[in-house]
Amino acid sequence: MRAGSRWGQALVLVGPALILLLAVYLYPLARLLFLSFTGGVDGALGFGAYTRFLESSVYVSVLLRTLRISLVVTAVCLVLAYPVSYVLSHAGSLTLRIVMVFVLLPLWTSILVRTYAWMVLLQNNGLLNQLLRRLHVIDAPLRLMYSELGVVIGMAQVLLPFAILPVFASLRNIDPRLPAAARVMGAGPWRRFRSVTLPLSLPGVAAAGLLVFVQALGFFIIPALLGGSRVITLAMVIESQVVDLLDWSLASSMAMILLLVTVLLVVGFDRLLGLDKVWV
Amino acid sequence: MRRSLVSLVGVSKAYGRTVAVNNVSLEVGEGEFVTLLGPSGSGKTTTLMLIAGFEQPTGGEILMRGESVVGRPPEKRDIGMVFQSYALFPHMTVFDNLAFPLKARRAPNPTIAKRVEEALASVRMPGLGARYPRQLSGGQQQRVALARALVYRPSLLLMDEPLGALDKKLREEMQGEIKILQRELGITTLYVTHDQQEALALSDRIAIMNGGDVVQVGSPLALYERPATDFVAGFLGDVNLVEGVVADTGGSLARVQVIDGPEVTLDEVPSSAGKRVRLTIRPERLEISATPPAGANAWPGRVRELVFHGELVRYEVEVPSKLVLKVTRPFRGRDALLAVGQEIWLASRPGDWRLFA
Numbered sequence: 040m041r042a043g044s045r046w047g048q049a050l051v052l053v054g055p056a057l058i059l060l061l062a063v064y065l066y067p068l069a070r071l072l073f074l075s076f077t078g079g080v081d082g083a084l085g086f087g088a089y090t091r092f093l094e095s096s097v098y099v100s101v102l103l104r105t106l107r108i109s110l111v112v113t114a115v116c117l118v119l120a121y122p123v124s125y126v127l128s129h130a131g132s133l134t135l136r137i138v139m140v141f142v143l144l145p146l147w148t149s150i151l152v153r154t155y156a157w158m159v160l161l162q163n164n165g166l167l168n169q170l171l172r173r174l175h176v177i178d179a180p181l182r183l184m185y186s187e188l189g190v191v192i193g194m195a196q197v198l199l200p201f202a203i204l205p206v207f208a209s210l211r212n213i214d215p216r217l218p219a220a221a222r223v224m225g226a227g228p229w230r231r232f233r234s235v236t237l238p239l240s241l242p243g244v245a246a247a248g249l250l251v252f253v254q255a256l257g258f259f260i261i262p263a264l265l266g267g268s269r270v271i272t273l274a275m276v277i278e279s280q281v282v283d284l285l286d287w288s289l290a291s292s293m294a295m296i297l298l299l300v301t302v303l304l305v306v307g308f309d310r311l312l313g314l315d316k317v318w319v
Numbered sequence: 320m321r322r323s324l325v326s327l328v329g330v331s332k333a334y335g336r337t338v339a340v341n342n343v344s345l346e347v348g349e350g351e352f353v354t355l356l357g358p359s360g361s362g363k364t365t366t367l368m369l370i371a372g373f374e375q376p377t378g379g380e381i382l383m384r385g386e387s388v389v390g391r392p393p394e395k396r397d398i399g400m401v402f403q404s405y406a407l408f409p410h411m412t413v414f415d416n417l418a419f420p421l422k423a424r425r426a427p428n429p430t431i432a433k434r435v436e437e438a439l440a441s442v443r444m445p446g447l448g449a450r451y452p453r454q455l456s457g458g459q460q461q462r463v464a465l466a467r468a469l470v471y472r473p474s475l476l477l478m479d480e481p482l483g484a485l486d487k488k489l490r491e492e493m494q495g496e497i498k499i500l501q502r503e504l505g506i507t508t509l510y511v512t513h514d515q516q517e518a519l520a521l522s523d524r525i526a527i528m529n530g531g532d533v534v535q536v537g538s539p540l541a542l543y544e545r546p547a548t549d550f551v552a553g554f555l556g557d558v559n560l561v562e563g564v565v566a567d568t569g570g571s572l573a574r575v576q577v578i579d580g581p582e583v584t585l586d587e588v589p590s591s592a593g594k595r596v597r598l599t600i601r602p603e604r605l606e607i608s609a610t611p612p613a614g615a616n617a618w619p620g621r622v623r624e625l626v627f628h629g630e631l632v633r634y635e636v637e638v639p640s641k642l643v644l645k646v647t648r649p650f651r652g653r654d655a656l657l658a659v660g661q662e663i664w665l666a667s668r669p670g671d672w673r674l675f676a
Contacts, residue, residue, distance in 0.1 A: 220406035223371055223393045224420035224471070234419065238410045 068298075075291035088292035098276065102296065105273040108190060108262070109255035113202075115195040116251045117244060120202035124243075125236075127203070128210035142203050150197060154264045157193045158184065161265065190266040194258055201254065202247040209243020210236070242312050249308050253301050273297055321348030323385075324475060324507045325370060330379035332365055339365040341531035342379070347475075347509055352501055354510040356518040357528035358554070363511045366528070367477050370509065372396050383475070394423075396475075399468035399506075403480040405460050407452040413439070413463050414448030420471040438470035439463075441500060458489045465497070469504065476501075476508045482517065494520050515555050519543070527551050549675045552599045559602060559644050565594045572615075572669055580642030584615035585672035597675045602633070602645040604671040607657070612666040620644075620665045622657045632656065636665055 078088025092098050127138055145153065160166045161183035168180040183189045213236060221231045259274040266272070273293055280290035325347040332340040340362040347353045355363035368374040370381060372393035381388050388396055408416050417435040426434070439445050442462035452460055461481065468476055481497075482490045498521050501508050512518055518525050519539045526536045527550075535547040546552035549560055563577040573588045575598060589596055611617060623643060624635035627650070634646045634657060644665065650656075657663060 214404070214406065216402050216404060216406040217408060219373060219393075220400065220402060221408075221419065221423075223373075223396075223398055223400045223477075224467070225394050225397075225423040226419070227394055227423075230423055235408060 071291045071294055074287050075295045076288075078288035078292060088288040089296075091289060092292050092296065098293070101271055101273055101276050104187075104271070105256060105297075106300070108187060108194070108270075108272065109252050109258075111187075111191050112194045112198060112255045113248050113252040115191060116198050116202035117206075117248055119195070119199060120206050120247060121244070124203050124206035124210050127207050128213075142200050145197060146200050150260055153197065154193060154261050157189070157196070157261075157265060161189045161192070184265060185267045185269045187266070187270050190262045190270050190272075193261040193265045194255055197258075197261065198251045198254055201250045205247040205250065206240060206243045209240045209246070213239045245308065245312055249304060253304060256297055256301060321351060323347065324349045324351075324383065325509065326380075326382040326385075327366070327370075328380040328382065330366070330369060330376045330381060332362075332369055332374060333377045338531050340369065340376075343528075343531075343533050344379075345526055345533060345536065347507060350505045350507055352498075352508045352510065352521060352523045354512060354518040354522040354525045355528055356512060356515060356525050356554070358513055360530075361528040362531040363513075363528045364479055367479055367509065367511050370475075371398055371400060371477055397473050399471070399473035399476045401461075401464045401468045401476070401478040401481040403483050405452075405464040405481075405484075407460055407464055407467070409452055411451075412448060413444075413450050413452070413455070416452070416463060417448070417467050417470045420467065424471060434470050438466040441469070441503075442466045442496070457485055458493065461485060461493060462496075465500070469500075469506065472506075474507065476506050478508065478510045480512055481510075482512075482514075490517070497521065519555070525555075527554060529554075546599075546673065549597050549599055549673075552673060552675075557602050557645065557647070558599045559605075561598050561642065561644075563596060563598055565589045565592050565596055568592055573674075575674070577642060579640055581616075581618045581638055583667075583672055584669045585674055586669045587672070587674040589674055589676065594676070599673045599675070600644075600667055600671055602647040604667060605636075605644060605646040606666040607634070607636070607646060607648065608664045608666060611664050614666065615669055616665075616667045616672075618665045620663055622659050622661045622663060625657065625659055627656075636663070638665055 075088055076084050076086070078085065078091060123138075123142070127135055127142075130138065158165075162168070163180040163182075163184065165183070167183060168177075171177045171181065181188075183192070217239070218231045218235050221235045226234065257274055258272065259278065262270055262272040263275050263278075273296075277290045277293050280286045280293070323346045325345075327343050327345045330340060330343045331338065343362070343366060345353070345366075355366055357363045365374060369376050372388065372391060372395075376389060383396070408419065411419070414435055417438055418431045421431045421434060435448060436445065439448060442465055444459060444462050444466070447455070447459070452463065455463065461484075464481070468478075478497075482493050485493060494517060501521075510518075510521060522539055524536060524538055525542055527534045527542065529550055535542060535551050537545075542551060542555050546555065549558075552558045553560060561577045561580060561583075563575040563580070563583065565573060566576045566582060567574040568588055568591065571588070572584050572586055575583045575585065575589075575596060577583055577598065583598060585598070606612065611619075618638040620636040620638045622634055623637050626633045630650055631647050632650050634648065635643050636646050637643050646665070
């Protein structure tokens with residue numbers, strides 16, 4: 040086949056998605072990038088918005104909180120996901136299918152519904168506090184709503200499937216003869232895991248971490264509903280800049296800073312492990 | 320017979336109703352090289368996995384040095400194993416791959432360094448410890464896998480089609496090296512292959528497996544010369560298999576009338592006349608001559624087909640009435656080649672025919 044017609048064919052196939060991306064994603068993004076540099080006096084071009092952001096201790100602390108929550112959520116997801124993925128990777132096909140449905144079920148449920156469900160569970164006299172009090176684990180109710188803990192719990196639940204799937208895929212891809220070889224060479228279960236299975240699954244763990252962290256950075260609904268005014272994240276500040284204060288320039292600069300963090304992470308991952316590993 | 324290191328006593332392995340290994344008994348002596356040879360699905364790899372401890376027998380006993388090892392996990396069996404895919408750890412250097420079993424045995428670091436170097440030298444790969452497996456050729460990976468299985472001096476070496484992934488020339492080269500290394504170290508080896516050439520070249524003894532059964536055990540020479548069944552005859556080397564009816568059992572020689580073929584005189588005497596039997600003869604035992612040969616089993620024939628294989632030539636020769644026999648001859652130059660259609664004579668000695676009831 041001629042090279043020209045092959046390119047033509049590819050363009051026809053990719054074209055619709057490309058046009059959609061250009062229209063609804065790249066154009067607004069370029070617009071935001073432009074807006075973020077219009078923060079000077081009377082809308083003059085410059086780094087005004089960025090300076091205002093970085094000079095404000097409130098905004099910087101919001102950025103740091105956002106990064107911290109994302110990091111904790113990522114850690115929680117990885118710790119919870121690894122054992123589940125490990126069991127899944129050794130499961131028979133029936134168990135695998137059943138557990139997979141439960142892993143994916145949250146993804147098919149509206150995030151708003153789930154967040155309200157968490158509110159019911161996490162309130163001061165919600166189910167969780169009642170249960171803990173009945174079991175005499177605590178005397179006074181734990182502050183779960185409107186706290187970072189509650190936000191972390193809610194976000195971790197939503198993002199868990201994104202951690203399980205890549206880790207599961209990388210565990211599943213390990214040649215079963217490798218642990219078998221380790222075994223016949225005298226390695227017990229712990230050594231087999233530590234020296235063979237775990238290191239071979241690390242690319243999947245890194246991919247899972249990247250997926251969860253990047254998504255957590257931009258989370259809005261969960262921190263807004265479960266954290267409220269006590270746990271303000273960057274996404275919430277951006278929203279209030281746009282909706283309440285109509286400061287598009289500052290909002291854009293904040294969005295750009297989030298984007299920059301994401302891009303740096305993705306580039307770093309690609310340099311270290313290769314982006315193709317994200318989807319194994 | 321040498322002191323027995325591994326004994327299988329009536330070992331069976333069934334998966335539900337499927338019997339993978341059926342009542343297998345086999346002794347492997349200290350220092351011996353025994354090969355399990357059979358077509359795929361014959362149960363040879365399952366037998367190996369039973370000995371390694373990855374599978375548990377559903378019947379029978381597996382003994383090592385007279386002690387039952389059934390239920391003992393693989394990591395406690397003191398076995399070295401080479402897998403078909405080598406199963407080298409891709410995230411470890413060659414050195415760390417070889418150090419792995421030594422670390423599992425908590426050997427001190429200086430010992431590890433020394434042993435690993437020795438093992439690499441023994442497979443002629445000194446100084447390559449810093450490489451990763453993916454940086455090595457298939458043959459080199461094979462050597463590393465072998466070195467890794469030997470570095471901790473296990474009492475038994477298991478090899479599961481270890482040369483299956485290599486090309487023919489490299490395979491033959493590695494066969495030689497495995498044999499030399501095995502002899503030098505005196506390590507008891509159980510080898511699994513479906514390649515009869517490999518089994519013949521390497522083994523002290525071969526156990527031929529088919530459909531979960533061990534059909535016959537013996538030295539390569541014994542199996543080749545005295546196969547117990549026509550399956551063994553056909554699986555180990557090339558063979559002409561013909562059917563016939565016993566014509567006469569008088570005296571020390573018997574005569575069998577081959578269906579659509581000539582009468583064969585052989586010195587294995589069957590039970591009764593009129594019985595239907597199968598006969599085999601190796602292609603290299605049929606002699607070709609230009610003039611009528613003396614003795615029994617001298618038949619006129621015509622060359623139907625000729626295939627040139629380099630060091631040898633395979634002919635298909637038709638003898639009356641319409642039996643086609645494979646005949647191989649060493650290649651002795653262009654002038655000695657027969658032509659298709661050429662009329663020749665075939666001869667064979669009665670002692671070269673095998674009879675199977």
